[in-house]
Amino acid sequence: METMTTTTEIKFDMLGLAAPLLKAVSETGYTTPTPIQAKAIPLALRGLDLMAGAQTGTGKTAAFALPILQKLLPLASSSTSPAKHPIRALVLTPTRELAIQVEESIKVYAKHTPLRSLVVFGGVDIKTQTPHLKTGVEVLVATPGRLLDHVEQKTLNLGQVQILVLDEADRMLDMGFMPDLKRILALLPKQRQNLMFSATFSNEIKKLADDFLTNPTLIEVARSNATAENVTQKVYLVEQSSKQALLTQLLQADDSKQVIIFTKTKLTASRLSRALQKEGIAADAIHGDKSQKERIEALDAFKAGKIMALVATDVAARGLDIDQLPMVINYEIPSAPEDYVHRIGRTGRAGASGVAISLVCEDEEKYLAEIEKLIKRTIDKEKAEVKASARKTSHRATRGPAKRDEDHAIESNRAKPRQTARKPSADPWFDKPYEPAANSNSKVISSLSSTRKAPVAALLGGLKSGSPKLNK
Numbered sequence: 032m033e034t035m036t037t038t039t040e041i042k043f044d045m046l047g048l049a050a051p052l053l054k055a056v057s058e059t060g061y062t063t064p065t066p067i068q069a070k071a072i073p074l075a076l077r078g079l080d081l082m083a084g085a086q087t088g089t090g091k092t093a094a095f096a097l098p099i100l101q102k103l104l105p106l107a108s109s110s111t112s113p114a115k116h117p118i119r120a121l122v123l124t125p126t127r128e129l130a131i132q133v134e135e136s137i138k139v140y141a142k143h144t145p146l147r148s149l150v151v152f153g154g155v156d157i158k159t160q161t162p163h164l165k166t167g168v169e170v171l172v173a174t175p176g177r178l179l180d181h182v183e184q185k186t187l188n189l190g191q192v193q194i195l196v197l198d199e200a201d202r203m204l205d206m207g208f209m210p211d212l213k214r215i216l217a218l219l220p221k222q223r224q225n226l227m228f229s230a231t232f233s234n235e236i237k238k239l240a241d242d243f244l245t246n247p248t249l250i251e252v253a254r255s256n257a258t259a260e261n262v263t264q265k266v267y268l269v270e271q272s273s274k275q276a277l278l279t280q281l282l283q284a285d286d287s288k289q290v291i292i293f294t295k296t297k298l299t300a301s302r303l304s305r306a307l308q309k310e311g312i313a314a315d316a317i318h319g320d321k322s323q324k325e326r327i328e329a330l331d332a333f334k335a336g337k338i339m340a341l342v343a344t345d346v347a348a349r350g351l352d353i354d355q356l357p358m359v360i361n362y363e364i365p366s367a368p369e370d371y372v373h374r375i376g377r378t379g380r381a382g383a384s385g386v387a388i389s390l391v392c393e394d395e396e397k398y399l400a401e402i403e404k405l406i407k408r409t410i411d412k413e414k415a416e417v418k419a420s421a422r423k424t425s426h427r428a429t430r431g432p433a434k435r436d437e438d439h440a441i442e443s444n445r446a447k448p449r450q451t452a453r454k455p456s457a458d459p460w461f462d463k464p465y466e467p468a469a470n471s472n473s474k475v476i477s478s479l480s481s482t483r484k485a486p487v488a489a490l491l492g493g494l495k496s497g498s499p500k501l502n503k
């Protein structure tokens with residue numbers, strides 16, 4: 032890919048990776064490692080414990096997947112005997128969507144090796160996962176709760192795990208997984224390599240690292256509250272009652288582009304997606320009231336390009352990695368400024384260029400000011416002109432018959448106390464609060480943050496300040 036944030040001097044074939052892995056990497060189209068890959072792969076290959084500061088979107092999955100596969104390669108077996116395929120690497124992720132994505136990537140990188148991988152997560156019948164586990168897999172990707180369910184049912188054995196990855200460790204702690212993590216770690220052999228990835232280095236994360244890592248090497252590639260330079264940000268000032276019309280106008284102005292639209296509430300997400308469908312836009316919603324099956328279907332349809340507009344709440348969108356997403360629209364801006372950073376991080380991944388548009392009404396301007404303070408930049412603002420014809424059809428998503436208090440039931444319920452124990456049958460992803468961890472002052476051994484400014488895509492007829500291009 033041309034628009035990657037990569038290290039210019041280093042190439043994948045300079046990292047000491049084995050031929051089957053290099054072949055798989057080159058088949059994905061990647062030529063140069065991203066900064067986190069260039070830094071983490073050689074260190075992980077040396078068997079060191081790592082504490083890596085990297086968000087989703089930096090290429091961190093390959094940063095741990097490739098060294099894992101490389102280290103397991105000498106043990107790979109083509110035998111069909113399950114005994115020849117014990118679990119040797121365990122990757123823990125906070126959410127099932129992330130688990131699915133990580134395992135998909137591992138499969139891609141392992142495709143020219145006999146190494147097997149599997150993902151297990153809650154919310155689906157455990158019995159469907161057991162036969163796959165029984166055939167034997169070297170790399171297991173799991174959410175903590177479901178992993179423990181399997182441990183209890185004795186459907187897997189962790190006695191031969193040599194490498195442990197804690198992916199998005201800060202989120203795992205935010206979601207109350209610490210007790211589960213402690214239980215899991217106690218089941219693993221003491222002699223093992225640990226790779227921890229976290230977007231932020233809070234004191235809690237440092238404690239986790241102290242407890243479970245051995246002399247970790249600290250690496251970091253980007254500040255957690257920095258918005259990527261390659262994402263063009265734009266605010267349209269608009270009345271609340273005209274937002275839906277403006278959104279339709281924006282989407283219809285550039286109907287070939289896929290977009291994630293963020294709302295604050297599940298109800299608004301549902302209504303908005305229905306309203307867009309009525310306008311003839313292929314839309315669907317992803318939020319906590321949808322079943323796991325519905326969420327996966329919506330995500331798959333979006334990834335396959337069958338859905339153009341995916342309407343999502345903050346919680347539902349966390350961890351989503353969608354290749355080459357050119358645009359994110361904040362239908363409502365978040366009241367927590369850190370969520371803005373997470374949202375717009377859905378576009379401009381791994382250095383590709385992206386556009387993040389926010390529709391802001393008067394009541395939201397105070398939140399906008401908070402966001403600008405956090406990201407330390409002023410976002411270009413323009414008063415939106417909404418076509419009169421479009422405005423007429425614009426009320427459904429924001430002014431439906433439902434009760435106002437229900438409408439404002441914000442999904443990421445920050446006021447709730449942290450959950451400390453796992454509810455076995457519940458879906459913790461949607462019930463638990465999310466508190467972005469504070470930036471820390473961790474001493475960073477190496478910083479490879481080198482985002483290259485990529486050309487801005489001319490979406491919606493261009494995004495120059497004062498551009499009246501909204502009216503077609």
Ligand code: AMP
Binds near residue numbers: 037065
């Ligand atoms: P991740 O942070 O692992 O979720 O990766 C973010 C995105 O970057 C994914 O879509 C990857 O497929 C992509 N990616 C990973 N490594 C590279 C690379 N070296 N060059 C280009 N894209 C990459």
